[in-house]
Structures are given as C-alpha cells and as structure tokens.
Amino acid sequence: MPMRILFVLATLVALALPLVGTQAAEPGTSEAETPHVLVPSDVVVFRVLNQPDLDTEVRVDPSGRVAFPYVGLVEVSGLTTQEAADLIGRRLREAGIINRPEVVASMVGFGSTASVLGAVNSPGVYTLDRPTRLTQILARAGGVSPVAGNTITLRRTEEDGTVRVQTFDLRTLLDAPTTDQNLLVRNNDEVYIPDAPVFYLYGNVNAPGAYPIRRPLTVQQALAVGGGITEIGSESRIRIRRENAAGVVEEYRAELDDPIQPFDTIQVPERIF
Structure with a gap:
C-alpha cells in the first residue's frame, strides 16, 4: 500500500480516537439510578x-x-x-x-415493597426489585383507571418515624415528569390516587349516569358530557339537587351557566307541550 494512503488512514484514526467515549448522553440518562439498598427480608x-x-x-x-x-x-x-x-x-x-x-x-x-392504592387498574403491594420511580410503579399497577382524579399522594415514613405526605398533580406527572415529582419509591411507601369527584345526570338526557369532574363545569357543559338533552327534555326547567354544609339535600332551579359542584344531581324534566 503506498505510504501516502497509510499516512491518510493513520491521520483519520488519530482524529477519531478522542471521540470515543465522549458521546453526549441522551436526555434523561445522564444520572445513574440509585443502586438497591438492603432492607430486612432481602x-x-x-x-x-x-x-x-x-x-x-x-x-x-x-x-x-x-x-x-x-x-x-x-x-x-x-x-x-x-x-x-x-x-x-x-x-x-x-x-x-x-x-x-x-x-x-x-x-x-427482595424485601422492599410499596403499596399502590386507589384509582389504578391493579391496586396492591409491589416488590421493589429495582430502582423504581412513581410513574414506573403506576405502570406496574396497570396505569390509572378512568375514574382517577387529578392528584397523586405519596405517604412515606422516615427513619425517625415521622410521616411525610406529598401530593402532586397527576396529569403533570404523567405528561411531563420531572425528578422533583417523579420520585424514587422507597420501602413501605404508600402511593394513593383518589377517585375524581362526580356529578350525576338524571332524566331526559341522552346518556344519564355518573361522570367525573376534572375541571370546572357549568350546567351546560355537564349536559354536553352526557350527550345533551333529549328531544322531549326541557332546557328551562332543569333542577339541581345538592347537599349543603349541614348535610341537608336542597333542590333548586338551575341556569345553564351555573357552575356545578361535586356530587350534584342534575335532573332534566320533560317539556310541557
């Protein structure tokens, strides 16, 4: 092989060597997960x-x-x-x-376990056989159920016996998890997702039933969730049944732009022909 070609090849190899092992890490992979720490029953x-x-x-x-x-x-x-x-x-x-x-x-x-309770598809106690973050243990529990609310709570007992409770926005955690929220789950942690509060549609609506409240809704928006009023339903005679602070259920006439509250029952009567 001519000396000129050998020189060119040697130069290329020399230029490539400093690049070995210096490739930038992919986003989210720069920090190694914490190794498993031994606990009783391991x-x-x-x-x-x-x-x-x-x-x-x-x-x-x-x-x-x-x-x-x-x-x-x-x-x-x-x-x-x-x-x-x-x-x-x-x-x-x-x-x-x-x-x-x-x-x-x-x-x-592994003796480390954590419980996942509430609005998940497979609640239970899960073994922490590897470093596990909140989103990962939710996946192991089958993901959140359709009735899940907007928050997730992590209850942790510290080494000194104090109990620490942290609550995060569930949608933010699932859509754009950060290390501030997507914490590593520890032994004996309790993860809980409450059900969303609901409202009830009754009477002349296309899809009566119970529906979760995940954002502020008016009566009109709530009716739209249930498929709207039927042909014989009365838009002007809608009633709401609501429990007051004393636990007494009150009923009153509702306007379409009235806000609803958790556990309201919206009743749509027939029109008067």
Whole structure:
C-alpha cells in the first residue's frame, strides 16, 4: 500500500480516537439510578472467591443483620450489595480467616415493597426489585383507571418515624415528569390516587349516569358530557339537587351557566307541550 494512503488512514484514526467515549448522553440518562439498598427480608448470596465452603445465602433479619460463617452477625441494612460484600470481606480478614478475601454479593429476593392504592387498574403491594420511580410503579399497577382524579399522594415514613405526605398533580406527572415529582419509591411507601369527584345526570338526557369532574363545569357543559338533552327534555326547567354544609339535600332551579359542584344531581324534566 503506498505510504501516502497509510499516512491518510493513520491521520483519520488519530482524529477519531478522542471521540470515543465522549458521546453526549441522551436526555434523561445522564444520572445513574440509585443502586438497591438492603432492607430486612432481602435475600442475598455472598460468594468468596476460591472458598466455596463459605458461599452463603442469607435473609436480612428484622434488625437489619445477616449471619455469616466465622464472623457472626453483620449489620447490612442501609448498605448496597457491594458495600455489604466489602464489609463481609473486612470481617473475614479481621477474624484471621482469609488474608485477602474477595467477596461478591448478589440479590436473590427482595424485601422492599410499596403499596399502590386507589384509582389504578391493579391496586396492591409491589416488590421493589429495582430502582423504581412513581410513574414506573403506576405502570406496574396497570396505569390509572378512568375514574382517577387529578392528584397523586405519596405517604412515606422516615427513619425517625415521622410521616411525610406529598401530593402532586397527576396529569403533570404523567405528561411531563420531572425528578422533583417523579420520585424514587422507597420501602413501605404508600402511593394513593383518589377517585375524581362526580356529578350525576338524571332524566331526559341522552346518556344519564355518573361522570367525573376534572375541571370546572357549568350546567351546560355537564349536559354536553352526557350527550345533551333529549328531544322531549326541557332546557328551562332543569333542577339541581345538592347537599349543603349541614348535610341537608336542597333542590333548586338551575341556569345553564351555573357552575356545578361535586356530587350534584342534575335532573332534566320533560317539556310541557
């Protein structure tokens, strides 16, 4: 091959090398997810290189400890698997069992769980077998149901026993999640989505029934949700039944531009011919 061609190829390779490994990360992938932290009921396998007799599968007990041969109980709650393996290795060395132990750990079962309740398609308790954010655990719960309201609440018990409750706008979380709202779910978290408040259409409307209120509605807009008034319905004689602050149900005549309230019953009578 002519020397000129070799020189050109070598130059191209030299120019390309600085670019290796410097490609910009895709949006949303620049920050690594938090590794799993051990909690009670997690099941871990510890393996010691070239020492198969020390390989141990163990469950983290309620106090956050594991029992390992020759070193006894070791506090691992709050550590990652790698940190726990390093700690076991130090204890083996300090006990004079192995001079330079190489310990690795891997997860077999997970004790971390979180509950998802309310207006989701599959409410229940879910295992946190990987770093999981709010939108991800909602997906595991089958997504939000058609009757879901506009908010999502995260209830968390901190290490000192205090309970912290955070409420976010559900639509914003689902449409444009940010790390300020789309939090990582922790062990024993409770996620709750309330049902949207409803109003009721009754009488001469095309689709009577209960409908969720997700934004302010007037009587006219509420009737449109139910398919409008039938041919024999009276637009001028609409009535609303509403419970007052004392718990007493009152009934009054409604205008089309009146705002409705949660749990209103809108009744459309027949026209008087």
